[in-house]
Amino acid sequence: MTDLPITTTTASDRARDIRAAVESRLKTRHASERRFKLYGQLAIAIALSFLVVLLGRIVTQGASTFVVHSISVQVPLDPARIDKTALEGVNYDIIVADAVLAKLGEKDDDYGTKSEAIKDLMSPDFGFQLLDMIKADASLVGKTVTVSGPLRANADLYFKGEIKRSSPEEERTLSNQQLDWLDALKSSGAVTTGFNIGFFTKSDSTEPEQAGVLGAVVGSAMMLLVTAFLAVPIGVMAAVYLEEFAPKNSWTDVIEVNINNLAAVPSIVYGLLGLGLFINTLGVPRSSPLLGGLVLALMALPTVIIATRSSLKAVPPSIREAALGVGASRTQAVFHHVLPLAMPGVMTGSILALAHALGETAPLLMIGMVSFVPGVPHGFDQAATVLPVQVFIWENASERAFHERTAAAIMVLLVFMILMNAVAIIVRRRFERRW
Amino acid sequence: MLTWIAIFILAALSALAFLMGRRKALGSAGGSPAKMHSLPGYYGTYVALWVGVPAALLLFVSVVFGGRFEYALLTANQPPILHQLSIEQKELFFQDAQALAEGRQLSEALYEPDVKVALEAKANEARGYSNAFKQGTFALMGVLVLAGFLGTFPRLNKDFRARNRVEGWVDGLLMACSIVAVVTTLGIILSLVWESLRFFSSVSPAEFLLGTHWSPQIGMRDDQVGSSGGFGALPLFAGTFLVMMIAMCVAGPVGLFSAIYLAEYAGPKARAVFKPLLEILAGVPTVVYGFFAALTVGPIFRQGFNSLGGLFLGGPLNELGLYLGQVQNQMALVAGVVMGIMLIPFVSSLSDDIINSVPQALRDGSYAMGATKSETVKKVVLPAALPGIAGAFLLAISRAIGETMIVTMAAGLQAKLTINPLETVTTVTVQIVTLLTGDQEFDSSKTLAAFGLGLTLFAVTLILNIVALRIVQKYREQYD
Numbered sequence: 001m002t003d004l005p006i007t008t009t010t011a012s013d014r015a016r017d018i019r020a021a022v023e024s025r026l027k028t029r030h031a032s033e034r035r036f037k038l039y040g041q042l043a044i045a046i047a048l049s050f051l052v053v054l055l056g057r058i059v060t061q062g063a064s065t066f067v068v069h070s071i072s073v074q075v076p077l078d079p080a081r082i083d084k085t086a087l088e089g090v091n092y093d094i095i096v097a098d099a100v101l102a103k104l105g106e107k108d109d110d111y112g113t114k115s116e117a118i119k120d121l122m123s124p125d126f127g128f129q130l131l132d133m134i135k136a137d138a139s140l141v142g143k144t145v146t147v148s149g150p151l152r153a154n155a156d157l158y159f160k161g162e163i164k165r166s167s168p169e170e171e172r173t174l175s176n177q178q179l180d181w182l183d184a185l186k187s188s189g190a191v192t193t194g195f196n197i198g199f200f201t202k203s204d205s206t207e208p209e210q211a212g213v214l215g216a217v218v219g220s221a222m223m224l225l226v227t228a229f230l231a232v233p234i235g236v237m238a239a240v241y242l243e244e245f246a247p248k249n250s251w252t253d254v255i256e257v258n259i260n261n262l263a264a265v266p267s268i269v270y271g272l273l274g275l276g277l278f279i280n281t282l283g284v285p286r287s288s289p290l291l292g293g294l295v296l297a298l299m300a301l302p303t304v305i306i307a308t309r310s311s312l313k314a315v316p317p318s319i320r321e322a323a324l325g326v327g328a329s330r331t332q333a334v335f336h337h338v339l340p341l342a343m344p345g346v347m348t349g350s351i352l353a354l355a356h357a358l359g360e361t362a363p364l365l366m367i368g369m370v371s372f373v374p375g376v377p378h379g380f381d382q383a384a385t386v387l388p389v390q391v392f393i394w395e396n397a398s399e400r401a402f403h404e405r406t407a408a409a410i411m412v413l414l415v416f417m418i419l420m421n422a423v424a425i426i427v428r429r430r431f432e433r434r435w
Numbered sequence: 436m437l438t439w440i441a442i443f444i445l446a447a448l449s450a451l452a453f454l455m456g457r458r459k460a461l462g463s464a465g466g467s468p469a470k471m472h473s474l475p476g477y478y479g480t481y482v483a484l485w486v487g488v489p490a491a492l493l494l495f496v497s498v499v500f501g502g503r504f505e506y507a508l509l510t511a512n513q514p515p516i517l518h519q520l521s522i523e524q525k526e527l528f529f530q531d532a533q534a535l536a537e538g539r540q541l542s543e544a545l546y547e548p549d550v551k552v553a554l555e556a557k558a559n560e561a562r563g564y565s566n567a568f569k570q571g572t573f574a575l576m577g578v579l580v581l582a583g584f585l586g587t588f589p590r591l592n593k594d595f596r597a598r599n600r601v602e603g604w605v606d607g608l609l610m611a612c613s614i615v616a617v618v619t620t621l622g623i624i625l626s627l628v629w630e631s632l633r634f635f636s637s638v639s640p641a642e643f644l645l646g647t648h649w650s651p652q653i654g655m656r657d658d659q660v661g662s663s664g665g666f667g668a669l670p671l672f673a674g675t676f677l678v679m680m681i682a683m684c685v686a687g688p689v690g691l692f693s694a695i696y697l698a699e700y701a702g703p704k705a706r707a708v709f710k711p712l713l714e715i716l717a718g719v720p721t722v723v724y725g726f727f728a729a730l731t732v733g734p735i736f737r738q739g740f741n742s743l744g745g746l747f748l749g750g751p752l753n754e755l756g757l758y759l760g761q762v763q764n765q766m767a768l769v770a771g772v773v774m775g776i777m778l779i780p781f782v783s784s785l786s787d788d789i790i791n792s793v794p795q796a797l798r799d800g801s802y803a804m805g806a807t808k809s810e811t812v813k814k815v816v817l818p819a820a821l822p823g824i825a826g827a828f829l830l831a832i833s834r835a836i837g838e839t840m841i842v843t844m845a846a847g848l849q850a851k852l853t854i855n856p857l858e859t860v861t862t863v864t865v866q867i868v869t870l871l872t873g874d875q876e877f878d879s880s881k882t883l884a885a886f887g888l889g890l891t892l893f894a895v896t897l898i899l900n901i902v903a904l905r906i907v908q909k910y911r912e913q914y915d
Contacts, residue, residue: 029807029810030807032807032809033807033808033809033810035809036808036809036812036813037696037700037808037809039692039696040692040693040695040696040699040700041696041700042692043688043689043690043691043692043693043696044692044693044696044697044709044713046689047689047690047693047713047716047776047779047780047783048709048712048713050716050776050779051712051713051715051716054716054719054723054724054727054776057727057731058723058726058727061730233612234612234615235612237608237609237612237613238609238612238613238615238616240609241606241609241610241612241613242613245606245609245610246610246613254617255613255614255616255617257901257904258616258617258620259616260900260904261620261897261900261901261904262616262619262620264830264833264834264896264900264904265623265837265893265896265897265900266833266834266836266837266838266839266864266892266893266896267837267839268837268839268864268867268868268889268892269623269627269837269889269892269893269896270623271871272623272626272627272867272871272885272886272889273619273622273623273626273627275626275871276626276627276629276630276886277622277626281626282499283502283503298619301615301616301619302616305616329598329599329602330602331602331605331606335605355718356718358720359718359719359720359721359722359723360720361720361721361722361839361840362721362839362840362843362864362868365839365868365871365872366867366868366871366872368872370872388720388722389722391722391723391726392722392725392840392844395722395725395726395729395730395844403730406726406730407726410722410723410726413720413723414719414723417718417720421718
């Protein structure tokens, strides 16, 4: 070092140069550092804003479903118009419409155009109500009865502001006269606004105002029951075998690779399996909760197995060794000690797998669950519909009133999923042990 | 009803066997469990298992397959009068015979008087088979119960290794459960391959994979399916690829940068907030994304492009303006973007795990050399994590290819060979859904084509998954 003829001045000059260069580079390096961090923050912000938009949009679209406009009409049952020998053949809808016309103080023309127009504002359910009343008590004919129920979907949409008077008459489904009547009924207090209980107590219907989610909720519950009873025991036992008993050989390797791959098979392939194997070969009834449950159980199985294995792995070996040490057999050690300790993790994993199965749609379309099913399913082998499929069916419907119901059905579905996830989190928080 | 009674009797017999076995074993030890090989309950369980399980399995098999067995017997000899009927009519005839035998509602088919006589005869025959089958099943069950009891009960004494025997049963049950997973895979492969083989006997695989004309509806009407050339699936593959690419363009950068931020920059508090929020996005059912795509994103994009097109009208880009003006709700872009949103949490949580498993020593070394955080991430962490991230992307691609609901609700049905994201495209999964929903003959080429598509889909996603899982696993081993 000493033989280098460096003077002190040049050395400090050079140091200054280097410092200046480093500082100017440092600036750009720090700028790029900030930029990089910003990209990360931006990515998180984008992802979360998608979440907010998605959920916000569904809530704003669906919220109006929970409000319904109903009307209560006093209908005089004119014996001249009701043929007691053929009760089914009577046009009750027109009788109701005439009662509403009378209420409005209008007189119909000879062709009945006005009552036809009124009929379009009333749910056809009124007619069925009258029929049921008269069937139950024939003496009602000649008296005046009161029927009440929701207005037809279009009238409901008008009161909710979805159909606007400002838009041209030919582009709306309601004429100016119909809108006038609706306004008159509203201002006279005949139309009442209330909470839409029917949405939770009725099943699918071709009339939007009569459609509800009860059938789909019951169908989903039945299907999940089948899935839970199959996937959880089989999955847990398979995981116990693989984790605690299986010898490490090529056969168990095959099973292992297989399970990991099954977890990533597209769900629609399970639908094809259900169609090819369960329906065509084993003859399980189409579109039944039993069949849906079977297919979803096969889908949920890998998830349950993987979750159970990881919580079995988390139980320290000392527990097993202690049990074996005091004379328990391997089976006893596993079933009396290891598995109970792993249970919180198993339950959490199973509930999450079931929550996922609850939202699954694609495989159910394959096995015939898209058909229209009015009413609540009565048995595990009867045709049923489930919530996500109900969403799909309503989304495809052309009536605009079904769109708000779709969003509302999604809200119901999401509430159930959030509940299940909350249960899973509570189970994990309360019972999980860390060693 | 009869089945439930049988189950009840079987359960009662098993319980009885349990008590008897336990009592006998205890008796042989003079009432002192300490002198026995196993706990007394194991002796009882051992007998009960042999009494109950074989008979229960037989009952299960007879319930699942009994109806088909009876049907096969019934159709084995056909009265000569049936030869005049078509195959469907024959099928209906036999179904009605069974229904008549069981007192169920008949179909609405009308029968000639002489066929009706044959129907009555067949119904009687069916009743006979049904009774014989039931009696046979119950007799066999009785034999199994008795054999199980006699084969085990006399052997019980205090030195009998009952616990080991019972645990042998438990082992067998556990193994059977783990085999269910393998059987599922086999079931998938067999049902896909079986139906696909039938499909490929009428349409050549080369035509299916490379043909550019997809119109399965023609195939249904025309008997000459193969010659109509309606089963070239290339446009479907192209559409699937296009939607997948768009989805990955959204999910890739956003997911990766979220993962980098969460793993390297965010503090524990921010992590505890953002990670669960992202997981909500992953938990939303795909049908909800489909609804969002069809009724929110689709109309917004269409209006956006239409008004953008309006700006170009009359200018030098008039053609483009006209084109943009007639863009529809259903386009590849909408499906792709929404699918990308769905995949963000998938990419980010996988990448997050992988970035976290890069050893801290690598980062510390980089910081010690004076590198900034972003330089460390770009030059050290990402290159080290690259194979794992590639695996994560491959898994995301496999998800995108197999995703069904979003594309069904937002992409459309027209099979077009295009790379224009504003066009309506259709994908493999959409076609499977459309081919298999609704009522149709199961044997038509149209429904079989769905299985051909399903097989292709399964094969592609399987290869992607195997490769991706291998890469991820190899990478993990490297740093463990």
